[in-house]
Amino acid sequence: MPLILCIETSSTNCSVAIASDSATTSNTYGAAMVLDILEDNSDSYNHGEKLHVFIDEITTRNGYVMGDYDAIAVSSGPGSYTGLRIGVSAAKGLSFALDVPLIAIDTLKALSTINKIDSEYTAAFLDARRMEVYASIFDRSGKRVLESQPVVVEDDSFIRFRESGTISYIGTGIEKTRELLNIEQQYITEVNPTAAALCALAIDGYKKSDTVDVAYFEPNYLKEFKIGG
Template identity: 45%
Template sequence: MSFILNIETATKNCSVAIAKNGETILCKEIAEEGYSHAEKLHVFIEEVIAEAGISVQDLTAVAVSQGPGSYTGLRIGVSAAKGLCYALNVPLIAVDTLLTLASQAQVTEGKIIPMLDARRMEVYSEIFNAKLEVERTIQAEVIDENSFGDISETIYFVGDCAEKGKTVLTKENFIFLENIKYPSAAAMSKISFDKYQKSDTVDVAYFEPYYLKDFMMTTPSKK
């Protein structure tokens, strides 16, 4: 029997789930404009473990969203996951954020393209088929009216880019599943369990989130 703690903090959604043998048994999450991850994450971790009726020592692994996504959000999630893995001596599992998002679509045909906002008209995107097999790896790209025009199948877009995406992605085979906005830790459960069974884990000491673009800090211009 395996209990895996799943942590998803790559977007505005601070999300934590406990899974038993790949099935989510409890999830707590909140999506706020102000990114409340630092305040909420450890509270959610303690609550899902307690409410699941287990102790932290019962965890067999910790899974964390590896990005792409918010620099600060990813750092908070990965730091928490690493700390637990060190303390409990359990493996760390890294899960592709866009795969987690795509898996929430649950379609039987066509393509799934998860997109996360990367400012202005730029997005982080990846292309999957309905079986969640990768058909094009993660890219940071600027979307316009020609984007994904070479795909004739139905495309299901998920993520927080629907509002700006719909202004340029207007072809008849483009469908926006606007109810799927953020990746959820609940959707990580099957993915992380599959990785756990295959011993597909990462080095706790050296693992770094997948930011995709270099993080840049800006300072106000001097007057």
């Protein structure tokens, strides 16, 4: 049974989870294969101070040592430049030091998997400042039908999906676009990216040997760095 440390820092939420295929789904998010999770959402972006403390704490309180992990999984973006840089740097360092595989998981794909609203499409939105969001859309089977991209939202954005079937929205980019897109409240799940959403995808990636080269892997920033991002 693989044991995987999952790291999510692409937003204000500094989140660490342990993935195991023997875990139940009794966690807050209803996400699968989450053995334990530790996170803190703060606008101060103290990820650099919190992340390694969280990793040590969640490992110790579950009776493990770092050498027990079979792999490290990390949210690969899009999202906050600073947050992604901190999380990916930590994941790469641990993967190298422990000599275990590194699994990179698309942030919007992971976010879409914890959508519990029954709809034809799931739109995963992350706030990207002003009226822009990082967006990706998935069909009912989980297949991506709109690639991750930064979008300046207008009233006709995503119109072909909105008109062709029910669409639900998950993420931090919803509230500022809700009125413009005429999104009904019952189709909204406002939640930050979380390490809980990485767990099942991490287990699946490990079993399929879907890993990345530690030396060359970089996050998917989607946009150039701006101060405060």
